[in-house]
Amino acid sequence: AQTVTQSQPEMSVQEAETVTLSCTYDTSESDYYLFWYKQPPSRQMILVIRQEAYKQQNATENRFSVNFQKAAKSFSLKISDSQLGDAAMYFCAYRSVFMEYGNKLVFGAGTILRVKS
């Protein structure tokens, strides 16, 4: 079974600075999807960024980018120019492309990001 590990329960960053959130996962598959979701205090789970494992190029979405290291099974999220609105719980998630695993998203435990003004 696949597992996702987020080793940082909490992180802090100064407004306008850069922070990196770590995620590692365990799988025997060669193709899969990886995601970062953000859950602010409103509790709405929001998709931040998506990566397909067969693509070597790291995904970027405005101030958010990932460092995808397939061999190391690492998928970190970098937030540049941090803003107060970035404060939230961030979840890393894995999904198999194979139908025998259904449509399941496997989530990590989450990292709370605090942004200081």
Next chain:
Amino acid sequence: ETGVTQTPRHLVMGMTNKKSLKCEQHLGHNAMYWYKQSAKKPLELMFVYSLEERVENNSVPSRFSPECPNSSHLFLHLHTLQPEDSALYLCASSQEGHSRRGEQFFGPGTRLTVL
């Protein structure tokens, strides 16, 4: 975000009550999900419906009963719950099949408290 809506947003119920949670997606997706989010626990997938058929049930107690009447609506019927069932219940949807991109879109959740 209005792609996936959930009602009610908050619910307090006694252990002998019967209530239902409702989810509606406006994204034209063909799969819907119920997740449970408890304090200090990872999100737990409860049920998956794909093309209105239940394709996964992760050993969820029978006091939780899902219903998916069509691809846009999903219900979670609750009866004789326990205090440990208090949690945030999240609904999600996705597009499966050839146009699949893998991601799921979530609703705002229902905060359930069982007294």
